[in-house]
Amino acid sequence: MALSTEQPALRRDAARNRVKIVAAAREAFADHGVDVGVDVIANQAGVGVGTLYRRFPTKESLIDAIIDELFEQVTSLAQDSLDAQPPEAGFAAYLRGVGQLQVDHVGCLSRLWTHTGHAEARKELESTVRQLLRRAQDAGLVRRDVVYQDISVILWSLRGVVETTAPVAPNQWQRYLDLMLAGLRPSDQPLSRPALTGAQVDRVFAIHRHRARGARGS
Amino acid sequence: MALSTEQPALRRDAARNRVKIVAAAREAFADHGVDVGVDVIANQAGVGVGTLYRRFPTKESLIDAIIDELFEQVTSLAQDSLDAQPPEAGFAAYLRGVGQLQVDHVGCLSRLWTHTGHAEARKELESTVRQLLRRAQDAGLVRRDVVYQDISVILWSLRGVVETTAPVAPNQWQRYLDLMLAGLRPSDQPLSRPALTGAQVDRVFAIHRHRARGARGS
Amino acid sequence: MALSTEQPALRRDAARNRVKIVAAAREAFADHGVDVGVDVIANQAGVGVGTLYRRFPTKESLIDAIIDELFEQVTSLAQDSLDAQPPEAGFAAYLRGVGQLQVDHVGCLSRLWTHTGHAEARKELESTVRQLLRRAQDAGLVRRDVVYQDISVILWSLRGVVETTAPVAPNQWQRYLDLMLAGLRPSDQPLSRPALTGAQVDRVFAIHRHRARGARGS
Amino acid sequence: MALSTEQPALRRDAARNRVKIVAAAREAFADHGVDVGVDVIANQAGVGVGTLYRRFPTKESLIDAIIDELFEQVTSLAQDSLDAQPPEAGFAAYLRGVGQLQVDHVGCLSRLWTHTGHAEARKELESTVRQLLRRAQDAGLVRRDVVYQDISVILWSLRGVVETTAPVAPNQWQRYLDLMLAGLRPSDQPLSRPALTGAQVDRVFAIHRHRARGARGS
DNA sequence: CATGAATGAGAATTCATTCAT
DNA sequence: TATGAATGAATTCTCATTCAT
Numbered sequence: 001m002a003l004s005t006e007q008p009a010l011r012r013d014a015a016r017n018r019v020k021i022v023a024a025a026r027e028a029f030a031d032h033g034v035d036v037g038v039d040v041i042a043n044q045a046g047v048g049v050g051t052l053y054r055r056f057p058t059k060e061s062l063i064d065a066i067i068d069e070l071f072e073q074v075t076s077l078a079q080d081s082l083d084a085q086p087p088e089a090g091f092a093a094y095l096r097g098v099g100q101l102q103v104d105h106v107g108c109l110s111r112l113w114t115h116t117g118h119a120e121a122r123k124e125l126e127s128t129v130r131q132l133l134r135r136a137q138d139a140g141l142v143r144r145d146v147v148y149q150d151i152s153v154i155l156w157s158l159r160g161v162v163e164t165t166a167p168v169a170p171n172q173w174q175r176y177l178d179l180m181l182a183g184l185r186p187s188d189q190p191l192s193r194p195a196l197t198g199a200q201v202d203r204v205f206a207i208h209r210h211r212a213r214g215a216r217g218s
Numbered sequence: 219m220a221l222s223t224e225q226p227a228l229r230r231d232a233a234r235n236r237v238k239i240v241a242a243a244r245e246a247f248a249d250h251g252v253d254v255g256v257d258v259i260a261n262q263a264g265v266g267v268g269t270l271y272r273r274f275p276t277k278e279s280l281i282d283a284i285i286d287e288l289f290e291q292v293t294s295l296a297q298d299s300l301d302a303q304p305p306e307a308g309f310a311a312y313l314r315g316v317g318q319l320q321v322d323h324v325g326c327l328s329r330l331w332t333h334t335g336h337a338e339a340r341k342e343l344e345s346t347v348r349q350l351l352r353r354a355q356d357a358g359l360v361r362r363d364v365v366y367q368d369i370s371v372i373l374w375s376l377r378g379v380v381e382t383t384a385p386v387a388p389n390q391w392q393r394y395l396d397l398m399l400a401g402l403r404p405s406d407q408p409l410s411r412p413a414l415t416g417a418q419v420d421r422v423f424a425i426h427r428h429r430a431r432g433a434r435g436s
Numbered sequence: 437m438a439l440s441t442e443q444p445a446l447r448r449d450a451a452r453n454r455v456k457i458v459a460a461a462r463e464a465f466a467d468h469g470v471d472v473g474v475d476v477i478a479n480q481a482g483v484g485v486g487t488l489y490r491r492f493p494t495k496e497s498l499i500d501a502i503i504d505e506l507f508e509q510v511t512s513l514a515q516d517s518l519d520a521q522p523p524e525a526g527f528a529a530y531l532r533g534v535g536q537l538q539v540d541h542v543g544c545l546s547r548l549w550t551h552t553g554h555a556e557a558r559k560e561l562e563s564t565v566r567q568l569l570r571r572a573q574d575a576g577l578v579r580r581d582v583v584y585q586d587i588s589v590i591l592w593s594l595r596g597v598v599e600t601t602a603p604v605a606p607n608q609w610q611r612y613l614d615l616m617l618a619g620l621r622p623s624d625q626p627l628s629r630p631a632l633t634g635a636q637v638d639r640v641f642a643i644h645r646h647r648a649r650g651a652r653g654s
Numbered sequence: 655m656a657l658s659t660e661q662p663a664l665r666r667d668a669a670r671n672r673v674k675i676v677a678a679a680r681e682a683f684a685d686h687g688v689d690v691g692v693d694v695i696a697n698q699a700g701v702g703v704g705t706l707y708r709r710f711p712t713k714e715s716l717i718d719a720i721i722d723e724l725f726e727q728v729t730s731l732a733q734d735s736l737d738a739q740p741p742e743a744g745f746a747a748y749l750r751g752v753g754q755l756q757v758d759h760v761g762c763l764s765r766l767w768t769h770t771g772h773a774e775a776r777k778e779l780e781s782t783v784r785q786l787l788r789r790a791q792d793a794g795l796v797r798r799d800v801v802y803q804d805i806s807v808i809l810w811s812l813r814g815v816v817e818t819t820a821p822v823a824p825n826q827w828q829r830y831l832d833l834m835l836a837g838l839r840p841s842d843q844p845l846s847r848p849a850l851t852g853a854q855v856d857r858v859f860a861i862h863r864h865r866a867r868g869a870r871g872s
Numbered sequence: 873c874a875t876g877a878a879t880g881a882g883a884a885t886t887c888a889t890t891c892a893t
Numbered sequence: 894t895a896t897g898a899a900t901g902a903a904t905t906c907t908c909a910t911t912c913a914t
Binding site: 468469582586589590592593595597599600601603604605608610611612614615616617618619620621623625627629631632636640643644647 | 837847858
């Protein structure tokens with residue numbers, strides 16, 4: 001299920017290197033932001049830049065790998081949340097889980113929304129999360145006019161909190177999420193705007209992906 | 219009180235250029251992120267890079283100028299919100315106003331939290347916002363255990379939404395803010411974590427400021 | 437005789453500006469080297485750069501003007517030295533005078549040897565200095581195998597001393613010149629190398645002039 | 655003892671490049687002055703600018719490296735001159751050696767006096783040269799009132815000659831030095847000025863070092 | 873295959889010179 | 894005419910990527 005299994009048959013040490021590099025990159029991104037030099041990452045991983053580039057043809061692809069990993073973790077998390085007891089707790093568990101995953105990936109979260117690939121995996125995730133959401137709505141924990149796209153928006157807001165506070169207060173996002181979950185409770189005050197459409201979310205991804213690829217002014 | 223009056227006595231055309239440059243920078247940052255080349259900004263403004271550098275000795279100082287301006291707008295907004303009718307509406311008005319200001323400054327919002335300067339102006343803003351918050355709490359619109367620092371966190375979350383959705387759906391943040399405001403309503407569910415302290419907020423600023431200044435990996 | 441008389445008929449204040457600029461440039465060069473920005477010079481002169489450029493079409497031409505002036509002073513000095521009493525003292529007087537002039541022009545001395553113009557004025561100077569030299573030789577103060585070109589070399593060496601020591605010890609060149617004059621006294625130790633030829637001196641001028649004009653690597 | 659051994663362990667080709675770069679820089683400086691672009695130097699060395707910057711983190715450090723090398727050569731030269739036969743010849747041998755070294759480094763000689771580092775190496779050189787001077791004085795070749803600082807001044811004058819004449823007549827400095835050595839012979843004519851003090855020499859270094867580091871007019 | 877040296881396009885910044893006010 | 898704002902080519906330096914060892 002992980003990327004590594006998609007590679008033909010990576011030699012043992014090569015695989016070890018791959019893991020070391022991804023871990024080093026995550027750390028380096030967290031410490032210095034996505035703009036760290038690849039040499040810093042390679043250093044941290046204890047390999048030469050050449051080795052890094054053998055495993056990842058571009059810096060971008062390394063970031064993608066991290067995001068892939070993160071995406072898989074999010075997917076697993078969603079699946080696992082389906083098993084939560086009581087069932088309606090799955091929704092909050094999912095959001096909290098994503099919060100923690102974001103903390104573990106500060107520095108490259110911006111690229112999460114960059115990730116248009118994995119069309120079907122994404123569909124799968126969506127359907128899982130929709131289930132979580134529905135259960136929470138059925139249990140009266142979440143208002144009915146909240147839709148799947150709103151969850152994306154909430155995760156983006158969560159990112160804003162995590163990226164800003166993580167280095168100083170790595171748990172602050174939890175207090176924030178408490179407030180947000182409270183805000184999702186049923187209410188008779190209607191929301192002033194319609195939700196994003198799925199197509200709009202796709203365009204968000206597309207735009208950010210495009211910008212991530214060195215789109216300098218033209 | 220605005221920046222423009224702090225400059226000795228800019229010639230008419232020079233002043234016009236200054237404005238053009240700031241506007242172009244804001245636009246360019248929104249379109250391509252803070253990493254756009256200064257040449258792009260200068261182009262957009264219809265001036266040569268030299269002109270840009272005559273007005274702003276470094277790219278950083280240009281960003282600072284934009285942030286200064288934004289900070290002043292936020293401050294004015296807070297003041298104006300004090301006059302809202304009914305008084306308890308000022309709090310939401312302030313948050314909504316900041317949302318709009320963030321939309322107008324996408325691309326360089328990260329630097330807003332970078333802005334440790336203006337110590338006293340910041341104190342003033344804080345005291346104004348504390349008033350807005352208290353009124354909302356007194357009117358029963360906001361739970362009592364919410365403190366000033368939480369407002370900062372909320373604005374950071376808002377940034378997450380704005381930076382992600384603005385190019386596609388420039389109003390989506392309003393729906394998000396509806397939810398957040400609902401979440402601030404009084405509730406008997408206690409919050410799981412204490413709020414940030416003022417000192418922690420200061421450290422957030424310090425860290426991000428440090429990172430903004432070319433702190434590359436070392 | 438001075439450059440100013442070559443200009444058609446400079447208005448009074450314009451002429452005053454010209455003088456101020458040249459003086460400011462000399463000072464600025466002394467304080468910061470030839471690489472000072474023209475804006476610094478203009479500032480020092482109390483005029484705008486535009487005015488400077490109205491008077492001198494290029495920075496180079498401003499330097500040339502200073503050198504012109506210096507050259508004239510050297511020429512006058514040589515003439516005056518012919519009247520020294522006793523006549524054989526004229527030679528040393530000339531060298532000492534040039535030393536002082538160099539002190540007054542530190543920072544742009546390199547351009548003195550850049551100055552191929554004034555062919556006939558230069559001839560005249562040469563003939564004057566040859567007279568001074570001959571008198572000194574006739575008086576037994578200077579060895580016979582020293583020629584006019586050697587005087588140029590000595591003035592170049594003097595420049596080395598002046599440019600290095602002037603800011604700290606503006607008279608140190610005098611001690612140096614004492615030694616040099618002693619070295620010129622008649623001796624039976626022949627010199628190991630022939631003197632420069634006049635043509636070689638011309639080539640020295642040519643090369644340095646060429647280099648002064650922005651001859652960057654190619 | 656040479657710089658090369660101070661580097662950890664340069665790969666063969668890297669070391670070759672380092673040498674090529676230093677040589678190219680020396681040549682480029684000689685041909686065009688210290689203001690040549692680094693691209694010209696890199697070109698001349700047959701490497702990319704990146705390579706140059708990998709070896710020397712700033713252009714200044716490249717110049718420093720050349721000066722370091724030169725300084726060591728001067729030091730060795732002084733040591734070797736102690737072994738000259740007859741012993742009193744060492745002094746002249748030293749001066750002549752420095753003349754040749756200056757010719758090999760035209761273009762960046764100005765930075766030699768910029769070099770305040772190597773405090774102890776400098777002390778050592780001073781003591782060696784003092785010995786050479788004393789021997790020459792004891793042998794009646796140099797007047798007694800000449801002190802160590804005068805040697806510095808003489809080398810600065812030599813620089814004036816070398817920088818001016820080298821491209822046209824690379825040996826002319828020898829004739830000049832003949833005259834200077836003659837001037838150093840014992841004489842009953844006292845010198846009109848006292849010698850520089852050691853402190854003054856230090857200030858000369860300090861000033862020129864300061865100016866070399868981009869001290870533009872202010 | 874791993875390494876880290878080499879590469880060079882691209883970034884910010886400067887400054888002699890031109891031009892609008 | 895004097896001013897200083899505008900200009901942009903040139904300069905130093907960086908860093909993702911390639912390649913020799």
